[in-house]
Amino acid sequence: MLYPQRLGQFTREHADTVAALLCGLLLFLGWFALHLGWLGFAFLLLPAAYVIGGYESAREGLTTLFKEKELDVDLLMIVAAIGAASLGLWRREYHLIIDGAILILIFAISGALEGYAMQRTERSIRSLMSLTPDTARVLLQGREEEIPISQLKVGDEIVVKPGELIPTDGIILSGYSTLNQAAITGESLPVEKTVGAEVFAGTLNGYGALQIKVHKPAQSSLIQRVIRLVEQAQTEAPPSQEFIDRFEKGYAKIIVVAGILLATLPPFLWGWDWETTIYRALTFLVVASPCALMAAIMPTLLSGIANGARQGILFKNGAQLEKIGQVRAIAFDKTGTLTTGQLQVFQVVSVSEYTQVDVLKAAASVESSSEHPIGKAIVQAASDLNWVAAIEVQAIPGQGIVGIAQEQQIVVGNAVFVQQYVTNLPEELREIAQSWEQEGKTVVWVARGVEVMGVIAIADQVRSQAAATITRLKKLGVEQIVMLTGDNQETAHSVAKAVGIDRVYAQLLPEDKLDVIRRLQQQYQTVAMVGDGINDAPALAQASVGIAMGISGSDVALETADIVLMADKLEKIAVAIYLGRRSQLIVKQNIVVALGFILLLLVGNFLGNINLPIGVIGHEGSTVLVTLSGLRLLK
Numbered sequence: 001m002l003y004p005q006r007l008g009q010f011t012r013e014h015a016d017t018v019a020a021l022l023c024g025l026l027l028f029l030g031w032f033a034l035h036l037g038w039l040g041f042a043f044l045l046l047p048a049a050y051v052i053g054g055y056e057s058a059r060e061g062l063t064t065l066f067k068e069k070e071l072d073v074d075l076l077m078i079v080a081a082i083g084a085a086s087l088g089l090w091r092r093e094y095h096l097i098i099d100g101a102i103l104i105l106i107f108a109i110s111g112a113l114e115g116y117a118m119q120r121t122e123r124s125i126r127s128l129m130s131l132t133p134d135t136a137r138v139l140l141q142g143r144e145e146e147i148p149i150s151q152l153k154v155g156d157e158i159v160v161k162p163g164e165l166i167p168t169d170g171i172i173l174s175g176y177s178t179l180n181q182a183a184i185t186g187e188s189l190p191v192e193k194t195v196g197a198e199v200f201a202g203t204l205n206g207y208g209a210l211q212i213k214v215h216k217p218a219q220s221s222l223i224q225r226v227i228r229l230v231e232q233a234q235t236e237a238p239p240s241q242e243f244i245d246r247f248e249k250g251y252a253k254i255i256v257v258a259g260i261l262l263a264t265l266p267p268f269l270w271g272w273d274w275e276t277t278i279y280r281a282l283t284f285l286v287v288a289s290p291c292a293l294m295a296a297i298m299p300t301l302l303s304g305i306a307n308g309a310r311q312g313i314l315f316k317n318g319a320q321l322e323k324i325g326q327v328r329a330i331a332f333d334k335t336g337t338l339t340t341g342q343l344q345v346f347q348v349v350s351v352s353e354y355t356q357v358d359v360l361k362a363a364a365s366v367e368s369s370s371e372h373p374i375g376k377a378i379v380q381a382a383s384d385l386n387w388v389a390a391i392e393v394q395a396i397p398g399q400g401i402v403g404i405a406q407e408q409q410i411v412v413g414n415a416v417f418v419q420q421y422v423t424n425l426p427e428e429l430r431e432i433a434q435s436w437e438q439e440g441k442t443v444v445w446v447a448r449g450v451e452v453m454g455v456i457a458i459a460d461q462v463r464s465q466a467a468a469t470i471t472r473l474k475k476l477g478v479e480q481i482v483m484l485t486g487d488n489q490e491t492a493h494s495v496a497k498a499v500g501i502d503r504v505y506a507q508l509l510p511e512d513k514l515d516v517i518r519r520l521q522q523q524y525q526t527v528a529m530v531g532d533g534i535n536d537a538p539a540l541a542q543a544s545v546g547i548a549m550g551i552s553g554s555d556v557a558l559e560t561a562d563i564v565l566m567a568d569k570l571e572k573i574a575v576a577i578y579l580g581r582r583s584q585l586i587v588k589q590n591i592v593v594a595l596g597f598i599l600l601l602l603v604g605n606f607l608g609n610i611n612l613p614i615g616v617i618g619h620e621g622s623t624v625l626v627t628l629s630g631l632r633l634l635k
Contacts, residue, residue, distance in 0.1 A: 016056065020108040023053025027101045034094055042094070049101045050085070053108040054078055077103055079256070080289040083282045103289060136167040139211070149218050156214045160205050168201045169220075170212035176397050177208030178372065181486075189343070189442065189460075190373055192398045202534065207371055208397065255288045280605060287601035287610075292622040296590030299630030304583040307633055312566040313576050320562035322587070323545045325580025329524035330478055330573070331517060331539070333531035334485035334495055337549055338570075339460040341532070343373050345381035346441055346461070349432050350454035359454035361387040363446045366403035366410045369393040374442060374458050375401070378412075400445075411447040418445040422452050429455050440491025460491075466499040469570040474500075476577055480524060484513045486535060513539040530573065531561075547573065583633055590626040597622035 026049035033042035054077075061075025081100035088096030135146045139157045149167055152158070157173060160166055166179070178190040181203045190206060193199060199212060263281035266272040272280075301318030308315050315321045332338050348356040364382035367375035368389045390403030390410055400413015402421075411421045415433065419425055425445070433443040433455050442458040470481060482503040485492045492506035505516050513529075517539045520527045529536065529543035537560045540546030548561030549568045565572050601618045604610040610618070 016108070019052050019056065020105065023049045023101070023105050023108050026052065027098070027105055030101065031098050034098070039094070042097075046085075046097050046101055050081065050104055053101070054081065054104040057104070057108070077289055079259075080285040083285045087279070087282045099286070133165050133167050137161075152214050152218045154214055154217060158212050158214065160210045160212060162205060162207050162209060164205050166199050166201055166203045166205060166212070168214055168218045169216055170199055170214050172197050172199060173211045173213050175208050175210035177210055178206035178397075180204040180206070194398075251290060255285070259285050259288070283605050283610070284602065287605055287618065288598060290594075290598070292594035292597055292626055293591065295623045296594045296626045296630070297587050299627045300583050300586045300590060300633055301630075303631050303633035304579045307635075308576060308579055311572060311575055312569060313572050313579075314564040314566055315576075316562050316564070320545050321580050321583050323526060323580065324528065324563065324576050325582070325584045326526040327478065327528045327545060327577060327580075328526055329480035329482070329520050330473060330528045330530065331482050331484050331513075331520065331543070332501070333513075333529075333533065333536050334483055334487055334492060335460060336532035337530055338466045338483065338495055338499055338501075339462050341460060343377040343458055344461050345377055346457040346459040347436075348454060348456050349429065351426055351429070351452060353451075354453045356454070357385060359446050359456065361385050362405065362410050362448055362453055363412050363444065363456060365390040365405040366393055366401050366412055369403065370395055370401055374444060377458055378444070378456065408448050412444060414443070415445055418447050418452070422447045422450050424452075426452055438490055440488065440494040460495075462495055462498050463568075463570060465569065465571045469573060470500040472571065472574045473577075476574060478577075480520065482516070482520070484508055484516055484529075484531075484539065510535045510538050514542050517542045528573075530570075547576075579633070586630060586633060590629050593629070594622060594626050597625075 026045050030042045030045035030049060033039075033045060058075070058078045061078060065075060081103045084100035084103070085097045088094050088100070134149060136149055136152055136156075137144050137159045138147050138152070139159060144159055152168055158167065158170065162177070172193060172195050174195060176192070176194040178192050179199060180190045181200060198215075199210070201218075259281055262284050263278060266277045266280070267274060298318060301321050304321045305315045305318065308321070335341050345360070348359050350356050350359045360378070360382040363378045364385070365387050367378045370376075370393075372395075388405060390405040393401060393403035395401045396413070396417065399417035400411065402409065402411050404410070409421070411418050415425060415430075429445075429452065433445075436443050436455075436457045440459070444456040444458060446453045446456065473481060480503070481501055482505065483492065483496050483501045484505050485495075486508050487506060489504075489506045492504050496502070496504045505512070508516070513536065517527060517529055521542075521544065526544040528545040528547055529539045530547040530549075531537075531540055532549040536548075540548065540560045540562075545563060546561040547563045547565065549565055563576060597618060601610065604614075604618075
């Protein structure tokens with residue numbers, strides 16, 4: 001019973017693809033039957049191919065005709081296909097029925113591809129919705145009770161335990177914890193928050209239990225605003241799509257009107273007989289149908305997509321392959337994009353009595369009992385060293401940690417905290433710590449007994465290929481490269497300086513990033529955005545081309561983006577731009593060839609120098625020619 005259910009679900013979700021496959025199968029069987037002379041069998045199969053493959057195009061074409069009073073290419077292709085089939089039956093040249101079915105098959109395949117592209121918005125919204133829990137733990141008369149998020153009211157008090165997601169925006173009433181806000185605000189380090197601080201839905205609570213007061217409706221939370229921004233940005237049709245729609249409608253009108261005139265006027269103007277007139281009119285519909293023009297684009301873009309996939313660049317649709325070649329400005333997120341998104345020990349400096357190894361071993365001995373990301377980074381850096389875990393470890397949230405190792409007290413934390421346990425902080429270390437902090441790094445002091453051992457700089461590491469990528473993009477002629485981040489100004493400028501970016505926007509929320517992208521689009525038109533977090537989703541959707549990191553990227557960023565760098569290799573952005581520019585060149589060449597063939601065939605038909613078989617050969621030949629031309633991008 002399960003198999004039929006799965007088959008039915010697959011058919012519903014991929015109806016356009018199934019229709020194209022059935023159309024192709026019936027077309028092949030019908031052609032085979034004609035080849036064997038089984039006319040009855042062929043006349044049963046080929047009409048079925050017409051109906052199954054052409055139903056959606058006919059429905060859309062007729063809907064556009066009756067509701068919008070417009071003609072489009074969908075209806076034109078159906079008319080051309082039926083015209084070819086009718087002419088084939090009339091003159092008993094049954095191979096013309098095959099030609100009409102091929103036209104329908106091409107459009108059925110195009111419809112299936114378009115259907116997959118249109119599902120992106122729905123998937124993105126579903127992914128965003130999964131970031132927040134369905135229920136919240138509310139305090140009612142001193143008791144905890146779980147209720148749906150939708151039932152939360154302003155003023156409700158909710159409890160969030162360690163390791164849980166914050167269900168809605170609110171203000172902390174009691175408790176202290178570190179919150180991982182990287183997915184929402186882009187901050188690279190977990191943020192310490194206590195009474196009076198605002199927390200955001202979708203952020204991850206750390207080690208402390210929190211009591212939070214709801215201060216705004218759940219639908220007004222930051223994550224819900226992100227959802228609405230993504231939905232709005234993705235439903236706005238780009239100018240190029242609007243131009244294509246207008247072109248299709250205009251082209252269809254011209255061809256249909258010309259076909260009608262060609263089918264009615266020649267007997268009166270030039271004395272043609274009606275059989276010749278209808279024959280020429282149907283030939284006109286076939287040779288004028290824009291198959292070669294449509295094939296001038298899709299095979300090229302699909303070849304570019306395949307080429308990119310081999311190099312770890314996933315283009316989600318062909319339009320974005322074209323757009324990436326037109327990019328004039330690029331905006332980079334910082335955390336997880338230009339940087340690895342993983343905290344690491346950047347540098348260790350010790351006083352003369354100790355070595356850097358001594359400092360790391362001492363810090364790791366107490367931090368091994370901590371779940372704090374900074375502590376984990378220190379333990380990771382000391383993983384190859386021989387140290388013993390401390391005992392009687394006590395962590396003071398937001399300040400530091402104390403423990404006993406080898407019968408001596410070890411203190412690790414910020415300067416104010418460590419200063420309570422030592423005689424003094426060496427001046428040379430103070431200067432080093434101050435310079436690190438100005439560069440946006442987190443400074444950890446380490447002391448044994450009453451003596452300072454040294455300081456450790458913790459930072460989010462810049463990707464090794466980031467600087468080379470920025471240089472390469474500038475050489476390719478990208479006019480403006482900026483960095484967008486929710487992090488503080490010092491950290492942002494430090495990373496920007498390291499990779500060669502001059503223009504920085506820091507301390508941004510998701511809607512702020514969206515505004516920056518819009519301003520860039522006003523100045524540079526085609527703008528790319530590179531990001532990895534949920535906070536980047538609105539900007540990725542608004543950008544002309546959204547590029548997500550495949551490994552470090554969140555599910556929402558991957559669903560929202562148009563291009564995914566599967567191996568997180570920033571240098572592939574330059575490869576994508578090259579593929580985009582190359583595809584544009586090939587598409588332009590193909591369009592010239594396609595239009596040239598159509599014009600030549602139309603003139604030949606009007607002068608009476610070609611018959612329908614020659615017209616079909618010219619039409620199909622030009623289609624094959626531009627298709628093969630497009631396949632050049634596979635190299």
